[in-house]
Amino acid sequence: MTAPNANERRVCWGARDQLWRCLDENKDDVSQCQKLQREFESSCPAQWVKYFSKRRDYLKYKEKIQTEGFEPLDSSAKS
């Protein structure tokens, strides 16, 4: 399968941005944004959907660490 071209990329990113905005407004409640979620999944290749979901989780986690602080892991604890 060929890679998405510039236009297809743009459409995918737009859908992703809309979905993320909706999730931000609804405090990550996926049930409120079902329609946008479906749109996002249809606009982007499966790998990208997985990648962007992971990216969102990472960004949220990073934000959490930056605002709330974190507890360093115990050296004996397993990650």
Place this chain on the structure above:
Amino acid sequence: MLRTSGFSHFTKYCEYSSIRVLGCKRRGLLMNCGRLSGLNNNLSVAFSKSVFQSCSEAKSRVFSLPYSSGARHPVSDTVKHLGKNSLSYSFQNKRPYSEGSSKPTSTPLIKLRTRLIVTCLLGVGILGTWYYLHSEKEKKLQLQRIEQLKKVAIGQGDFNLVDHTGKPRTKKDFFGHWVMMYFGFTHCPDICPDELVKISNVVSILDEDKTLPPVQPIFISVDPERDDVEAMAKYVKDFHPRLLGLTGTPEQVKEAGKAYRVYYSTGPKDEDNDYIVDHTIIIYLLNPDGLFLDYYNRSKTEENIAESIKKHMKTYVKLFT
């Protein structure tokens, strides 16, 4: 006369002019217009130069007068004269005047001007020296950095790849050109397109300056399994027209990646054999000798990068031509 404040006023005609002036006499210091006006112990003096409103102005006028060379100073004359006549006035010891050579009334002015000029010259000299030293130091630092980079020996090896028109390319093909190199793959979700747009914009910014040599942007695929010549051609046309895509066999790409210390690792494949390739996100700058000079990561903006490249170009011209 009254000596309440040390100053006393009186009016008198000046001998050298018919102006009626206010004269002024301060304790021990007499001002005159060239000659004493011949009185008995009530010495009066008048200033021939101008009419004074008050004694303090007279005093300040005395000290601001330019002293023409050759003429003897009126005040010192007075002092000498008074000394001879042994008058009852006490002289201020605060202002000792040496006979003849000192010019008390006009010395402060010259001193100040000379002082100012000397200070300014010194200041300019110091700034100039500092600037020269600073630029020499910067040049030295740049040379040092280039030596260090040579030691690191990134990109020393050659590469044998094929461009997006099917033409084989090696490193030598790019000698004589400044090169911006980026490793990525066409199935990249967002990072590679962003970085390639950034590179395109940097090249456009640098193109605007006609005095600078043109920069050659190069995109090398780390996903040779999928990114063949056709895929590369399709991909690069979305970016700067000069962007050159390079690909090859997996071995060739591996060799190029090793030379530039690029990390890349194919991710797990999903149902339709799609996968993401994890890789270092770095833009490399190569000089016309093919030497790796600098690198830019995701945090550098287009302006940062353009500025840095301009600086490198200037240094290159200075050092190697």
